Amino acid sequence: MKEPRISTKAIWAGEQDYLAFGATQVPVVHSVSYGYDDMDEWYDVAIGKKEGHIYGRNTNPTVQAFENKIRILEGAEAATSFSTGMAAISNTLGTFLFPGDRVVSIKDTYGGTNKIFTEFLPKQNIEVVLCETGNHEAIEAEIAKGCQVVYLETPTNPTVKITDIKRMAKAGKQVGAIVIVDNTFATPVNQNPLELGADLVIHSATKFLGGHADALGGSLCGPKELVEKVYHYREINGATLDPMAAYLLLRGMKTLKLRIDKQNENAMKVARYLKTVDGVESVYYPGLEEHQGHEIAKEQMSGFGGMLSFSVKGGVDTVRHLLPKLKYANRAANLGAVETIVGPTRTTSHVECTPEERAAMGIPEGLIRYSAGIEDIEDLIGDLEQAFQSLPEHLFIQR
Ligand SMILES: *Cc1c(COP(=O)(O)O)cnc(C)c1O
Numbered sequence: 001m002k003e004p005r006i007s008t009k010a011i012w013a014g015e016q017d018y019l020a021f022g023a024t025q026v027p028v029v030h031s032v033s034y035g036y037d038d039m040d041e042w043y044d045v046a047i048g049k050k051e052g053h054i055y056g057r058n059t060n061p062t063v064q065a066f067e068n069k070i071r072i073l074e075g076a077e078a079a080t081s082f083s084t085g086m087a088a089i090s091n092t093l094g095t096f097l098f099p100g101d102r103v104v105s106i107k108d109t110y111g112g113t114n115k116i117f118t119e120f121l122p123k124q125n126i127e128v129v130l131c132e133t134g135n136h137e138a139i140e141a142e143i144a145k146g147c148q149v150v151y152l153e154t155p156t157n158p159t160v161k162i163t164d165i166k167r168m169a170k171a172g173k174q175v176g177a178i179v180i181v182d183n184t185f186a187t188p189v190n191q192n193p194l195e196l197g198a199d200l201v202i203h204s205a206t207k208f209l210g211g212h213a214d215a216l217g218g219s220l221c222g223p224k225e226l227v228e229k230v231y232h233y234r235e236i237n238g239a240t241l242d243p244m245a246a247y248l249l250l251r252g253m254k255t256l257k258l259r260i261d262k263q264n265e266n267a268m269k270v271a272r273y274l275k276t277v278d279g280v281e282s283v284y285y286p287g288l289e290e291h292q293g294h295e296i297a298k299e300q301m302s303g304f305g306g307m308l309s310f311s312v313k314g315g316v317d318t319v320r321h322l323l324p325k326l327k328y329a330n331r332a333a334n335l336g337a338v339e340t341i342v343g344p345t346r347t348t349s350h351v352e353c354t355p356e357e358r359a360a361m362g363i364p365e366g367l368i369r370y371s372a373g374i375e376d377i378e379d380l381i382g383d384l385e386q387a388f389q390s391l392p393e394h395l396f397i398q399r
Contacts, residue, residue: 006073006189007257014068015250018061026065028247032056058235062243066250067219070209073188073256074201076221080231081246085184085204086112087239088218090120092202093149095233096178099125102147106163107361108133108156110182110204111350133161134292136168143171152198153182155297157335158309158345158369159284159362160185162293165300169197178226184208184336189260190303200226205249207336208306211259215248217241259338259374263306266340266380267372271308273381279318279388279395281311281366306372307335309345314395315366319344321395323368325387328375340373340380 004012018026034053036042045052053059063081071079082088093116097103105117107130117128129147131139133156143150150172154163165181172179181193184204193201203209205217218241220230234240264287271285286297287304297304312318323331329340333348345367350358355365372380 009072010069010256011254013072014070015065017068018065020061026062026247026250028243029061030243056243057238057240060240060243060246062250063241063246066205066217066241066246066253069250069253070188070203070205070219071221073253074183074194074221075188075192076194076201076223076227078224078227079219079221080227080234081205081241082218082220082234083239083241083245084216085110085202085206085218087234088202088204088220089113089182090116091234091237091239092180092200092220092230093121093151094237095230096149097121097124097126098148101149102127102129102145103149103151104129104131104139104142104147104177105151106131106133106139106153106156106161108159108161109151109153110157110184111352113151113153113182114350115352133163136164139163139168140171143168143175143177146175147172147177150177150179151182152180153184154191155185155286155293155305155307157185157307157349158367160286160291160293160305160307160309162286162291162297162300164296165191165193165196165198169199172199173197185305185307186301187256187260187305189257190264190305191301194222196300199223200230206334208260208263209256209336210249210252211255211336211338212248212252213332213334213337213339213341215245215252217245217249260303260306262374263372264303266374266377267306267308267370268304269377270370270372270380270384271310273384274308274310277384277388279313279322279391281313281364283310284308307369308372309367309369311364311367313366315364316344316346318391318395319366319368321391322387325390326383328373328379328383335369335371337371338374340375341371343369345369 044050067079181198187208200222285308
């Protein structure tokens with residue numbers, strides 16, 4: 001039979017071995033440990049000679065079903081999971097970086113990731129080089145000087161900048177570096193970093209994979225040899241995905257393709273609408289022809305994603321008036337859910353940064369991140385229209 005397509009995979013893949021009792025849905029196994037009457041069998045499972053489970057910090061059947069599904073969606077040989085997306089990132093970097101090592105990344109990574117790079121890794125005598133996002137020549141030049149890890153995120157949070165994965169993976173390979181891509185914004189529906197040459201792909205499953213903003217989780221996919229090392233680091237350090245969260249993420253993933261298709265469509269229409277609005281200064285969306293990374297995005301993505309951002313005239317004052325007026329949007333820090341979510345970048349993804357750090361990253365204080373939900377587009381645009389119309393006039397001419 002032909003390889004199933006992505007929607008079919010999202011629904012069926014990875015679950016078969018875990019459907020105990022004839023259940024059609026993966027059961028949530030809450031048991032912390034697994035008992036053995038046969039001492040030899042117990043030993044064989046404990047040393048990994050025989051399949052099975054020993055203790056919940058290491059493995060769990062519900063969690064494994066989740067790992068299987070994301071592994072198949074990313075087309076990877078192996079996958080492991082974590083309690084959060086940040087645990088996926090910190091455990092992966094912790095596995096492969098040692099004192100004296102060098103990591104090359106970009107300035108625009110997720111706020112938490114940026115903190116690992118600027119606050120924690122340097123304390124371990126790991127050299128971190130953060131390049132201008134989108135300046136491929138500069139990144140290549142830094143990679144060529146030698147590094148153990150190349151860490152990318154594309155599209156980035158919040159100005160949705162694009163990095164050419166194929167090109168950076170090639171540069172990384174030349175110096176023997178492990179190339180890691182955070183694929184949270186794109187999801188496997190829109191982008192497959194492994195196919196583009198990356199070694200490892202990370203997700204905050206909390207966002208689009210789960211899609212319902214009711215479970216935290218993270219994942220790592222890639223070749224068995226690398227994923228096993230990170231699994232070992234995680235099983236010892238303890239950032240294990242909870243079985244109930246794994247179940248919620250699995251359930252959410254069944255509708256991944258439907259949701260992402262709708263979010264791609266809604267984000268594009270909202271971006272085009274925002275460009276026509278007087279009070280809007282700039283709109284950032286890779287689907288817009290004038291966007292910095294549009295050409296590369298067209299090459300490496302099959303959809304432009306559900307995330308966009310825009311800056312408003314009048315800065316923080318306008319944001320303060322505008323966002324509370326929206327009826328069909330949660331004003332919250334997360335993204336990638338079925339509901340539309342908005343938030344000022346200075347309060348959400350980059351709250352850990354100082355205003356100076358944000359300015360250095362090219363993030364205006366009046367920037368709004370918009371995570372398109374799956375609502376009817378007429379309602380989303382109507383909602384934005386009434387919110388802009390209700391703004392006091394003076395705000396637009398203040399600057
Ligand atoms: C949210 C997010 C993370 C962190 O994930 P958590 O599940 O919140 O720990 C990492 N990368 C990106 C791009 C994100 O959006």
